[in-house]
Amino acid sequence: MCGLVGFLEGVRSSGMDEASALLGRMAATIVSRGPDDAGVWADGAGIGLAHRRLSILDLSPAGHQPMASAGGRYMIVFNGEIYNHLDIRRELAAAVAADGQGWRGHSDTETLLAGFAAWGIRATVERCIGMFAFAVWDRQEQVLTLGRDRLGEKPLYYGWQGRGDAACFLFGSELKALKAHPRFSADIDRDALCLLMRHNYIPAPHSIYRDIFKLPAGCLLTVSQRRREPRIEAYWSLADVAVDGVRAPFSGSAEQATDALEDLLKSAVGQQMMADVPLGAFLSGGIDSSTVVALMQAQSSRPVKTFSIGFHEDGYNEAEHALAVARHLGTDHTELYVTPQQALDVIPRLPGLYCEPFADSSQIPTFLVSQLARQQVTVSLSGDAGDELFAGYGRYARNSRRWARVARVPYGVRSMTAAGLRALSPDTWQAVLGPVRPLMPRSLRKAHLGEKLHQGAGTLAARRVDDLYLESISRWNPADLVLGGREPSTCLRGQPLALEGLDPMQRLMALDALVYLPDDILVKVDRAAMGVSLESRVPFLDHRVVEFAWRLPQSLKVRDGAAKWILRQVLYRHVPRALIERPKMGFGVPVDRWLRGPLRDWADSLLDESRLRRDGFFDPAPIRRKWAEHVSGQRNWQYHLWGVLMFQAWLGES
Known part of the structure; x- marks a missing residue:
């Protein structure tokens, strides 16, 4: 695992020494992604590449980057792992022998370059099983290509900064590296801020800065000095995989499907255990991480190192379940019970770790477990993505049931009813219905009834299940909060995906895998782990597993009210059912209580009305109202407030 950064100048440059020094400064900002080695390369064509290396495979100097292909045509900086690169090497044997130079080392980066020379960039990437981001300069064609893995495990930002002859195309693993370039303008994009307030993260292709973008998962981008407008093409599409899988479902028995899934997962886990450095796994004791660890231990001749953290607060501790699974499997288990102060001490580090505002509060325990693991290993496998592939989140069933009820009523009737409910504000409804509330049926005697009626109006006005989903995962309505911003369209709002043949x-599940998984879950894990120089790998995101999962009928994912049914069947072959069967628990911290207690002064300062007005990004009124209600204990607005707080904290350090 590594970090990369570079630039392509709008016109040719001759300041080689100056360019190399600048590249070194840019790469130094992401040293935690690669503390073991550094390299820069620049030439008179105006291209510069820099790399920070975390040595995982081929620890020798033969793995040093930037790396040139054997024939000298391609120069690459690469971040990630190609798990099947030895298989690709065998395919390339004849081509490598023909060039008369042979292999210089055994890194997957060298394998990629040989593939580019033999087959071209896209054809090589399509052969790869792995997680990656790369930038490769074609000296012959004078074209820069950026690439990102299929599911978006590894980050890659890019964009033009400056104008005319002074324009410069910047790219890199993290925004802080781009910011080190003198032409970076750092203009905050208020439209992207709208997305942050809705989701608590910023979905691709947007970033918090104007004219800087994230390369979408499964895509290649090409750009040159002659053709400055980047061209993006998808070499793999999860949406297509989902549609194709539903059209051609697995036709075998449940037992055959379980066998096939176990074989695929075992292969994925086995390949991801490849490393020349110590390796372990995060273990929460839940279905996903327990499955990964069980398959690791089944293929290891020694106890697998596993790591978990626990909290003393009720409702937030899974450590005891992880310990039980670890004891059964015989892993070398390390656990740490975190004090509130240890968790709180992470918060000042978050703006620097995430480099753009990010507000999933489970970023705190994710950093802590990464920090714990890094004391013993350099690579750690995780169970992320099991929920998105095997229907693990409760919101899937809840929103499907809501849609089944709503869709029976003609849209015109629902729309008129919704308009009527919205004709009065929530406060007005509360005032009107307050006196008769004691006379209502018990089911309607709800606190904050006016807000519930407006939420009901949103449900009635839904045109598709996507609308219910967006409502259920939205924090703020950005139009009520962000000054001067206009929320961009996404596949969740304004640009719905066809996804033909998929049931609600x-x-x-597809929407989550396209947006929430790459832009929240994988961002959270990548930045937390790389912040302590730990490589995190996700076996469920082997694209062969993803493609097979989408071929499985829903009856094998949800059965008798149990989510992830088929994954449970795989796990029960290794771990007793009694150790796993319990209610699902999120990986979180008690932010709601902390905001009323030890974090109150910190939050009060960031949410101060005069400070909000001075910064000029938010209307202070709705924020102050929710803050007062939260502090008083009237409401729990932790998710809304955490998004604002993370932006304000980031803004204070940017």
């Missing part, structure tokens, strides 16, 4: 639950 399958649509929700």
